[in-house]
Amino acid sequence: MAELRQIDETTWEIPRTGAMRVSGRIIANEKLLEPIRRDKAADQVSNVACLPGIVGHAWAMPDAHWGYGFPIGGVAATDPADGGVVSPGGVGYDINCGCRLMATRLRFDDIRPRVRDAIVGLYRDIPCGVGSEGAIPRLNEKNINAVLSKGAPWAVSDGYGTRADLDAIEDGGCIPGGDPDAVSNRAKERGRNQLGTLGSGNHFVELGVVEHIADDSLAKIFGLAQGFVTLMVHSGSRGLGYQVCDDSLQTMLRAVQHYGIQLPDRQLCCAPVDSPEGGHYLAAMAAAANYAFANRQIIIELARRSLEHTLRLSPRDLGAYLVYDVCHNIAKLEEHDVDGVRKRLCVHRKGATRAFPGSRAEVPRQYRASGQPVLVPGDMGTGSYVFAGTDEAMAKTFGSCCHGAGRVMSRTAARKARQGGDLARELAERGIVVMARSKKTLAEEAPAAYKDIDAVADVVTRAGIGRPVARIRPIGVIKG
């Protein structure tokens, strides 16, 4: 296992050794570091540090755990001007997996007796689970190409949501350069029936209530108030994104031979950002990311309509509006300061969320005074956090924060420890209504399978990579 050396209250360093081009850094506390020491996440940070053109440090966020290629919770930036590479393993299969948070004008106390009805309605109206098909008809070639190039704006033009939503989505819901021609027919085939589906595994739709406000002024800017109901969606690019990653890995495995790149893990295969292979991947990745933005846009609109119907509310009474939508599996070309010099970098966030302060041009106008919202869901029985992006995150982690609590228990161990039915009953007794297509999935997603979100949030705050705004408690969840 990689050697770890504590350098401040919340940061451990993996010194540069062997083929590492930079040192690794892990943001954690002693307790969060225990599982990182036990599994191979720290070794994966060391592997990422071997990527050509990497600058600064290879980072792991407080929710980090063993993944494939990058650790989950991994952040790395490469400099294209210095041979910096883009690696599909630094994005993952679920390209632009991400979260979006919707606030409402509903007081929890006013709907408390109807939460079960609301969850039953959401479960009925949002396609979820393995093999589920979308709420919209199978996409023809013209439409799927439009989704891939336009993203969430396509969904809005098709009647899902409003233009105001687009102002509260990372990149306005469309990463420029998404090229349908860079996406294979196999990937399109996997995506034709799945637009507007939640998926399974750790994807969810969650009704919550804001139980604590940490910063009144930031919460006001974000439109969050104690006691009010929220809805969070976690989903991504579905089978289309998985296939784009599969396809790109084949290209990148050839590219590492072509460019003579030595790597400790084949899943990190990569190509220079400014090479034909790198450009092709970024175009395909952006297209898949746009599919994911459209997917979440459709899901949130289905949720809005479902709540209005079930709770017999007018749109005005529901008062639903989008707080923000963030990517947490993505590679972005961004400008950052490296040793006092402004550089264009390729920032990989694999299970990590952008956390830009308000001074950045990428942050929507309404959040220029606060920094962007950073959405950090915990497990389904505990809570989620909303942070604001900070200058310190810019200086430390290329403007990045964690993306969740992070798993601490394998799926097998979680299943052995739990039976899905028992878990649903236990959560119901705690006031959380859960509906899931698969009892197996439910057992795998048990709260005990995740790290303590409050501990993760505390480390984020102490490390300065996010300013705490609000804590949200779950009151109902649907899962695939």
Add this chain to the structure above:
Amino acid sequence: MTYRFLEHTADALVECEAGAYPGILKAAADALYAVALAEHGVGVEVERRVEVTGESREDLLVRWLQELLFLLETDHFVASEFAFDDAGDGAVSARLQGYTCPPEARAAEVKSATYHELSVRETADGFVARFILDV
């Protein structure tokens, strides 16, 4: 020919053992279906052909699993019987008999087979392979 699941924090780490390489491919397919399906049926009414190429046994294993996954996701096809015309030396060619799986028979979404910690080793008794499924 067997498979077993080893501990991995987020995904499915699989180890397969078989006397010959085709047995590894069959065991890996069984492991894939064990993750993806609530119950693996025995139907043989649908036939498919899978042909993949790769530079090594490891490559072939990943591409074989990715092909089975593609058939599952797009055709809802689950293989029950495997007849290998070729397996190794840069190519796998197989005739598969199986059945169409209804959505309610699915248990988990497998995103792909990965290259992380991928290995295929020859041993005194045949082959041992390890791979990770992203779930």
